[in-house]
Amino acid sequence: MGYARASSHDKLVFYFLAVPTLVVILVLVIIFLTELISSYPIFDVQGFWTTLTFIGWHSTDEPPEKWPGPRYGLLPLIWGTVYLSAIAVLIALPLSISLAVFIEELLPKRFRGYMSSIVDLMAGTPTILFGLWALGFLGPLLREGFMEPAHEHLGYLPFFSCPPLSHTSVLTAGVMLAIMIVPFMVAVIQESYRAIPVTYKEAAWSLGLTRFEYVRLNLSMILPAIVSAALLGVGRASSETAAVSLVVGNIYNYQPGLCLFSPIHTLTSIIAANFGEVEMYPYMREALFAGGLVLLTLGMIVNAFGILLLKRIRF
Amino acid sequence: MDARRLLDSLFTVTVTLLALAAVLPIFHIILYITVKGLPVVMEAGIDFFTEIPPSPIRTTELGGIAPALAGTLFMTTVATLLSVPIAVLAAVFSAEYPNHSLTRVVRATTRSLLEVPTIVIGIVVFALLVQPFGRFTALAGAVALAIVMIPYVYTYTELALLSVPRTYIEAGYGIGLKRAQVIYMITAGVARRGIARGVTVAIAKAMGETAPLLFTAFGARNMIFGGPLEPSDAITLMIYVFIQSPFEHWHKIAWGAAFVLLVLYLALFLISRRLVKEVRL
Numbered sequence: 001m002g003y004a005r006a007s008s009h010d011k012l013v014f015y016f017l018a019v020p021t022l023v024v025i026l027v028l029v030i031i032f033l034t035e036l037i038s039s040y041p042i043f044d045v046q047g048f049w050t051t052l053t054f055i056g057w058h059s060t061d062e063p064p065e066k067w068p069g070p071r072y073g074l075l076p077l078i079w080g081t082v083y084l085s086a087i088a089v090l091i092a093l094p095l096s097i098s099l100a101v102f103i104e105e106l107l108p109k110r111f112r113g114y115m116s117s118i119v120d121l122m123a124g125t126p127t128i129l130f131g132l133w134a135l136g137f138l139g140p141l142l143r144e145g146f147m148e149p150a151h152e153h154l155g156y157l158p159f160f161s162c163p164p165l166s167h168t169s170v171l172t173a174g175v176m177l178a179i180m181i182v183p184f185m186v187a188v189i190q191e192s193y194r195a196i197p198v199t200y201k202e203a204a205w206s207l208g209l210t211r212f213e214y215v216r217l218n219l220s221m222i223l224p225a226i227v228s229a230a231l232l233g234v235g236r237a238s239s240e241t242a243a244v245s246l247v248v249g250n251i252y253n254y255q256p257g258l259c260l261f262s263p264i265h266t267l268t269s270i271i272a273a274n275f276g277e278v279e280m281y282p283y284m285r286e287a288l289f290a291g292g293l294v295l296l297t298l299g300m301i302v303n304a305f306g307i308l309l310l311k312r313i314r315f
Numbered sequence: 316m317d318a319r320r321l322l323d324s325l326f327t328v329t330v331t332l333l334a335l336a337a338v339l340p341i342f343h344i345i346l347y348i349t350v351k352g353l354p355v356v357m358e359a360g361i362d363f364f365t366e367i368p369p370s371p372i373r374t375t376e377l378g379g380i381a382p383a384l385a386g387t388l389f390m391t392t393v394a395t396l397l398s399v400p401i402a403v404l405a406a407v408f409s410a411e412y413p414n415h416s417l418t419r420v421v422r423a424t425t426r427s428l429l430e431v432p433t434i435v436i437g438i439v440v441f442a443l444l445v446q447p448f449g450r451f452t453a454l455a456g457a458v459a460l461a462i463v464m465i466p467y468v469y470t471y472t473e474l475a476l477l478s479v480p481r482t483y484i485e486a487g488y489g490i491g492l493k494r495a496q497v498i499y500m501i502t503a504g505v506a507r508r509g510i511a512r513g514v515t516v517a518i519a520k521a522m523g524e525t526a527p528l529l530f531t532a533f534g535a536r537n538m539i540f541g542g543p544l545e546p547s548d549a550i551t552l553m554i555y556v557f558i559q560s561p562f563e564h565w566h567k568i569a570w571g572a573a574f575v576l577l578v579l580y581l582a583l584f585l586i587s588r589r590l591v592k593e594v595r596l
Contacts, residue, residue: 013494017408020401021421024469027462028424031431034439098333106331115338117588122341124516126523126580128551132558132573133344136351179340186337210319212326239432242525242555268434268526275438275530289442292435299430307426 035293042286046070051290052078057252059274059281072287074294079256080170080266081295084248085237087174087260088181089230095178096185096229101215103186104193123183131243134176139167139247142175147261162259166249171260173248177237184236185229188310192225193218197315224309231306235299238267245269267291345577352574355567363571368536368553371562380572385540386547389453390532391522393543394460399514402468407498409469410476422473425466434526436462441530453540453547456532463524464517471513475506508590515587519580525551550576 043051045064054073103115147164154160196218204214219226249263250273256264265273271288278285356363359377366379405425409418436459444455479502487497503510528534528549534556535546550572557569 009493009495013498014412016495017404017411018417020404021408021417023401024405024421024428024465025417025424027465028428028431030443031436031439031462034442035435038438038442095333095337098330099337101330102334106327106334118338118341121584122338124519124523124580124584125341125344126519126525126551126576128523128525128554129344129348129573129577129580132554132569133340133347135558137343137347179337182337210323212323213319215326215330235430239430239434241432241434242529242551246555246558268432271434271438272526272529275441289438292432292438295432296435299432300427303427303430 032296035289035296039286039290039293042072042283042290045283046072051287052294055254055256057270059277059284061281063282071283072290074267074287074291076253076256077265077267077270077291078294080248080253080264081238081268081298083256083258084170084174084177084244084264084266085234087170088177088237089233091175091178092181092185092233093226093230096182096189096233097219097226099182099186100189100193101219103190105211105215119183119186122180123187127180127240127243128246130176130180131246134172134243134247135168138176139169139172142172143167147171151261158258159260162262164261166263168247168249168263169261170248170264173244174260176243176247177240180240180243181233181236185233188225188229188232189222192222192310192313195313195315196221200315221315222313224312228306228309231302231309235302235306238295238302239299241268241272245272267295345581348570348573348577351570352572352577355571356574359571363575367539368557368568369564371560371565375564377564377568377571380550380553380568380575381539382536382548383550383553383572384575386453386456386532386549387522387551389540389543390457390460390528390547390549391518393454393457394464394521395514395518397457397461398464398517399468402465402517403472403510406469406472406476407503409473410502411494411498421469425469428462428466429470432526433459433463433524434529437527437530440527445531450544451531451533451546452544453532454543456528456547456549457543459527459531460521460524463527464521467517467520468513471516472506472510475509475513476502478509479505512587512590515583515590519583519587522583523551523576523580525549525555528552529555550579 046054050070051072051074053075054070055075056070056073058067058071060067060071099119103112107115143164147169150160151164200221201218204217209217244266245268248266248269250265250269251263252270253262253264271291274284275288278288355377359379363377363379364384365381367382368380369376369378405421409421412418440455440459440462444458445451483501483505484497487501492500528551532547532549532552534548534552535541536548536553540547554569554572554576557565557572560566
């Protein structure tokens with residue numbers, strides 16, 4: 001009898017906990033559905049591939065019968081997001097690996113706690129503060145210290161080919177994002193680095209390796225984690241909005257290319273800049289939701305790859 | 316010195332320099348925002364926390380950021396009240412039924428939620444809670460922030476619950492406690508500091524978010540707080556708008572507001588540290 005009572009009590013507990021669990025799942029489902037439903041009309045009227053590959057952003061209030069061609073193309077925005085994230089991760093990767101190795105191998109043990117606190121502090125700092133700093137300090141510094149000399153002397157390279165007209169550019173945003181994503185990447189690398197069995201490490205030391213050779217060997221064992229950290233960084237960098245939109249330049253780029261000094265728009269920055277005007281222009285709301293959908297899909301794919309890679313590490 | 320040793324020294328120097336380069340910016344950011352923001356707060360005095368911001372034209376007075384403070388306080392509080400019960404109970408479910416299929420789904424869900432760009436959360440809430448009613452509201456902003464908070468609270472809570480020693484839980488059942496009693500008195504009791512830390516981290520995150528508020532709370536600065544069903548300002552939102560405006564004194568206010576945000580964040584960060592240090596079993 002006691003067992004039967006306990007069982008009905010258990011059932012009650014189960015349902016009491018299952019309902020909020022379902023709510024959490026429902027939140028993600030609703031986000032996806034709203035994104036799909038809200039972006040569908042633009043794919044319907046312009047075609048799916050055209051929307052993804054067209055270059056052009058025509059904020060026009062003409063009705064569809066007077067404007068038969070496509071209005072809103074996402075290609076330069078997708079390129080902007082991908083290029084910006086790549087720049088950020090390429091800069092952040094050596095910084096993150098070094099910081100993880102520094103904490104694990106070079107820093108005296110008693111300072112490690114402080115260093116980890118600093119990394120946590122960086123991870124949680126309101127992103128708008130990074131944006132302000134990049135706008136007031138980093139941008140002008142990069143423009144005078146790097147962009148102008150690089151354009152003057154190495155302007156024949158595609159990366160430096162366009163004149164740095166302003167201190168807001170894809171490079172400014174990229175460097176800022178690199179700083180912002182370092183703590184997240186460090187966490188992933190550090191966790192795997194710590195998971196390397198002590199016996200492996202001792203075996204490595206016993207070979208008489210120098211510290212450099214030892215660390216290189218350790219890093220080679222956690223290579224999937226490093227790639228996974230990079231993917232996590234891409235996810236973080238591509239979804240940042242407010243800080244990016246302060247320094248990325250906010251110009252829809254009709255000639256998406258490799259130049260680091262051009263002001264651009266990304267999938268997130270264009271939503272921040274244009275979503276306030278959606279009432280005025282037909283299909284702009286749908287186009288911006290489509291941008292969000294692309295972002296969401298890219299993020300999920302990158303995230304899934306990252307998790308799969310982490311699972312490949314087995315000691 | 317042979318080549319190997321030389322390479323090794325070079326490696327040590329390079330790693331140290333790069334590691335320092337990675338952490339130096341945060342110190343410079345704190346310093347820079349203090350240098351730019353603190354004098355503004357000093358100049359405006361106590362009014363900075365109690366007054367509404369000045370009009371952009373015909374005045375160079377600093378006024379205050381009271382609407383932003385009130386909005387951030389309201390929306391963060393409501394978001395916490397909405398998200399914490401849901402996320403904590405979902406985490407308890409995952410810890411209690413680790414092999415249930417729902418647990419696998421909710422883990423994947425929260426990981427995905429963490430990756431959803433917050434601007435996307437903002438426009439989805441806009442489509443569902445702003446557009447149908449035809450107005451921006453503080454409540455819509457709070458809902459958007461609650462969605463931002465859920466995965467953080469869930470992740471920290473689940474981690475804290477799973478670290479509760481199995482023997483404690485079994486001892487609870489051993490003295491005849493029912494499941495709900497074990498969860499409430501033992502599992503959640505032992506893990507409460509870990510849970511509190513997760514909530515603090517999530518609050519810091521919500522307080523520092525800008526993108527989800529752009530098209531939900533939208534901003535309103537002509538009075539301190541209009542109510543949950545009116546548009547509302549937030550500190551982040553105000554910084555974002557004011558720094559992009561062409562007005563010199565609005566820029567100053569933005570830096571002052573940034574300093575206030577920084578202090579609030581540092582305070583929450585210290586609280587979350589304290590919470591974790593005191594976990595002793």
